Amino acid sequence: MTYLLGVAAFGTAVVYFLWFRDVRIMRRTGLPGYRKAAYRGVLYAALALLGLGIAFSPAWEALGIGVVLLALFLQGQVEKERIWTVETAAERLLGSVRRMKDKPPGRDQ
Numbered sequence: 001m002t003y004l005l006g007v008a009a010f011g012t013a014v015v016y017f018l019w020f021r022d023v024r025i026m027r028r029t030g031l032p033g034y035r036k037a038a039y040r041g042v043l044y045a046a047l048a049l050l051g052l053g054i055a056f057s058p059a060w061e062a063l064g065i066g067v068v069l070l071a072l073f074l075q076g077q078v079e080k081e082r083i084w085t086v087e088t089a090a091e092r093l094l095g096s097v098r099r100m101k102d103k104p105p106g107r108d109q
Contacts, residue, residue: 022095
């Protein structure tokens with residue numbers, strides 16, 4: 001196994017982190033763009049995990065990292081609303097947003 005397995009593992013972790021961040025923002029704001037990103041994040045996380053599994057085979061490491069990169073690319077293509085204005089980089093990284101008082105009607109209400 002080469003360093004590509006570590007890169008694929010890190011990429012998979014990033015996909016999961018971004019998915020969980022989108023879920024957190026969706027739960028706090030209820031915005032439809034983040035709802036779509038959270039739902040699609042399930043598929044992209046599974047695709048990244050598949051890529052990681054492929055990367056475990058020494059003969060297919062390059063294909064595995066390609067699948068992980070595809071998952072990262074697709075995750076960034078989902079249109080989301082702009083929610084940050086003056087927040088710090090750390091708040092944006094962790095997905096810290098204010099709760100919306102007037103959440104659209106959904107399951108939780």
